[in-house]
Amino acid sequence: MYFYLKPELPSVEVLREVKLQTPMRIFTQDGKLISQYGVKRRIPVSLEEVPEALVQALIATEDSRFYDHIGVDPIGVARAFLNLVTTGERGQGASTLTMQMARGFFLTREKKFSRKIRELFIALHMEQELSKDEILELYLNKVELGHRAFGFGAAAQVYYGKNLNQLDLAQIATLAGLPQAPSTLNPISRPERSKERRRIVLLRMLDEGYINRQQFDEAAQAPVTAKKHGAELALDAPYLADLIYNEMVEIYGKEIAETSGFNVYATASYDMQKAAQEAVIQNLHDYDERHGFRGPLAQLWEPLKRQAVTPSAASDSSEQSNVEPEETPAPFNENAWSVEKVTAYLDSVDEIKPLLPAVVMAVQQKTADVIIADGRMIRLTWDGLDWARPYISDQSQGDDPEYAADILAEGMLVYIRKRPQDDVWQLGQFPDATGALVALDPNDGAVKAVVGGYSFYQSQFNRATQAKRQVGSNIKPFVYAGAIESGYNLASIINDAPINQWDSSSGVAWRPQNSPAVYEGPIRMRVAMGMSKNVVSVRLLRGVGLDETVDYIARFGFDKDDIPRDETLSLGSGSHTPIEVVSGIAVLANGGFAVRPYFIERIENDLGELLWQAEPVYACNPCDTDTPSKQESAEDERDIEAMLAAEFGRQTTNTAVKAKVKQSAEQVISPQTAFLVTEMMRTAVKANGSWNNKTYWLGTGWRAKNLLQRDDIGGKTGTTNDSKDTWFSGFAGNLVATTWVGFDDASRQLGRASRNQNLVNKNPEKFNWIGNAVIGVEDGAKGAQPAWIRFMQDVLKDKPEVQKQIPEGIVRVRIDIKTGKLTKRTDHTAMFEYFKVGTEPTTYVTDDELSLPIDEENPEQPKDDDIF
Known part of the structure; x- marks a missing residue:
C-alpha cells in the first residue's frame, strides 16, 4: 500500500524550509507596535521560549508516548480499532502529534480511511526527516487554536493578552485543550465546555506525574479569565497604519503582504503620533463642548420628577459652584434598573475611545453618579459638568447650567471621558465636527504624524489624505510667493480698500470683503499677510496675472485641475487635501525644495533582515553624501535581491541597499522667495508694533507665539465662507504641520459660540487663548489652530529653537x-x-x-x- 501511494505523497523535506504564515506588523519609527494585519494571527516561538508546563500538558493530553514512538502509536491505533469494532463508529482518531502535523500541513480533517493512511505515511516520513523537538516546535507554531490564532504564542495573546511565559497553570491547561476542537472548546465562545476540557487536561497531567494534587485543585477551580484581546499595541494609530497597509498591498499584493511576516517601520515616531492624536481629539471635544450638550444617547427609564431648588440653595450656588454639596439620600424610584441590568445593557453599547458609555444612577445638586460597563460607579463633579449648557443650533447655545439636574437625569445613557490634562471625569459626547492633522519633516518629506479624524472605527475615511476641502486663506502664502517672484517685496504698498467689480456675463458685481470687514487703506505686504487681508490678496493676483499665479501655485505640488481659474483663487476657493497643503508649506519652510511625503521608513522580514529602505529626496543642493564603495554597494544589492527572490519566488524592483547618496529634491522656488514668505508667516503668529504708540496689531494666529513662546514659528490661518472649513498651517522647529476642522457635510457651518461664564470662571487669566473658552464665530484661529498649538507644545517642549537661516541674496x-x-x-x-x-x-x-x-x-x- 505504501509503494502504491508513494507517488502521490508530498515530499516531507519541504518542512525544513517551511515558511510559517505570519501577519504583517507595523511599528513606529522607534519600534512601538501600532497595528497588525493578517487573517492568521501568529507569533512564532522557539521551543526554548515555551513553558515546560505547556509541553507537558500537550504531551499528556495529545500524545503521551510522543518521544517513544516512530510517528505512529501502535497502542493508540489498536485502541481506536477496538472502539470501531465494538461500537461501529469512528469516534477515536489515534492521531499522534506527528500525525496531526502531517494533516495540518498537507491534508484535511475529513474522516476517510484514505486520508488516514496518507497521514500515517507522511508522519513516518516526518519522523525520518525531522527530530522530535523540530516536530514539536512546528506543532506549537502551526496548530489552529480558534479566533484566528495559529500557534500557542498567538493564542496566549488572543485569549489572555500575555506572552506564553506569563500564563499560569490554569491558562496553560486551557490552551492545551484547544487543539481537539478549537471552535467549540475555546474559553471565549464556550467557557463551560472549555472549563471541563481544562479539567481533563489537568487530570492527564496529574496522571502523568507532571503536577501534584494541590496544583490540580487550584488550577481546576480557577475562574475562566479569557477574553478576546487584539494585538498588544503600544499605540493604536489606525489612520497611519491603514495608509501603510494599503501601500504594502499595492507593492506586494494582499496575500504576500498579510502572510509574509513583514515588519514595517513608519516614518512617524511614537511620541509625535500620540501627540497628534491627542491634540486632534481634544480640539474636537473643545469645539463640540463650547457649542453645547446635545442630550443623552437614550433614556432607559423614567426618572422621578425633578424637585425645585430652594432659594437658599440658589443664592449659595454662585459662591460654591465648585464645592461638593452634602449628599441627601435619593428617593426610591421603582422604575430604576438594577445594577446588573444596567451593566448588561452597557456591554452592548460601543465604546469609542476615549469615550465610555455610562448610565446616570443618581443626580445631586452639583454632582452626578454614573455607572460604566465593568460595574464601577464614577462621580462626575461640577468641574466635569459645568460646560454642558444646551445645544440649540450650531449658531446658538442655551443658558449656562446652575445645577447638575439642569443637565442630567436618572436613567440617561451618556458618554463620559477622562480629561488628559488633569484626570477629571467629565460628561462627554461624540463630536459632530471632525478634523485632521498632518506633520512632515520639511527636509525630506517624512510624515511624522497623521490623523484622519476623531475615530477610525467610526469612519475609515482619512480626511488628512482624502478630503479635498476649500482652503481659505491658507492659500495666501503661495499667492504672496508668486507676487514676490514677480517683483513685489515685503514693503510693497497695496491698497486695502473694498473691491466692487461688475461681471457683465452674470450681471452681478463681485465684492470680495475682508473678514472682519475692516479696511486699512495703503498697507505693507507683510502687514497684509499677517492680518490676512482678502482684498490685498486679490490685488496681488491681479498684479501677477491669473494664469501666472495658477502656474506658480502648481509648483508647490497642488493638482492644477483643482486650482480655480478665476480671482476667487486668491481667497482659497480651491479644494485641496491637508497633506497637499502641508507639502506646500514644507516647500516654503525648507528653502524652496519640493520634497515628497512618504510614510514607510523601512521594511524588514520576520528575522529582522532589511528588505527595503526609503530613498527620499532632500531639501539640499548639493547634498552631503555618505557613499560606500561600488563593490560593497553591488554586493549588498545582490544579496538583498537574492533574499527577496527566495522569500517570494519573484524579483522585486525594491532594493534594500544602494549607494547612500542624498538625492536633491527639485528646487521649485528660489530660497530668497521662500525666506521672505516665511518672514511674513512669522508676523502672522504674533503681536506686532507698539501699543503705547498705537502701532500695535495682532496677526491672525497670534495665539501660537503667546502659547509656544518660541521665535522659530510661523503660520497662516484659513477660514472659508460661512466658516465651513477652518485651517491652520505653519512651521516650528524642524516640523511643518497642517490642521483642519469642519463637518463631513461640507454644507454645514461651524457656527459660533457665545460666552460660557462657567468656563470663564475656571481660568479667567487664559480666557480666549485656547480651548473651550474661545467665543465668537468659528475661524481658523479658534477652530483649527488650537490642535496645531497643542501638538507643537508637546513635541517641541524639549527641543531647542532652530536659528533663522538667511540665504544669500x-x-x-x-x-x-x-x-x-x-x-x-x-x-x-x-x-x-x-x-x-x-x-x-x-x-x-x-x-x-x-x-x-x-x-x-x-x-x-x-x-x-x-x-x-
Missing part, C-alpha cells in the same frame, strides 16, 4: 512702517525689513509722509477679552 534695510520707503529715523516709525538684493527701496521717506509719534501716557496692554 537677501539684504536688510531700515524702512518707514507707513510708506515702506527708506528712513533715517530710529524711533517707532521705523523697522528693519528684508529684501531680495535689487528690490530694496531706493528713496527716502519725506517729512510730510512720516508716521508721527503718538503722545500718550502708557496705556495698558489689551486683555484677551478686549481683543474680540
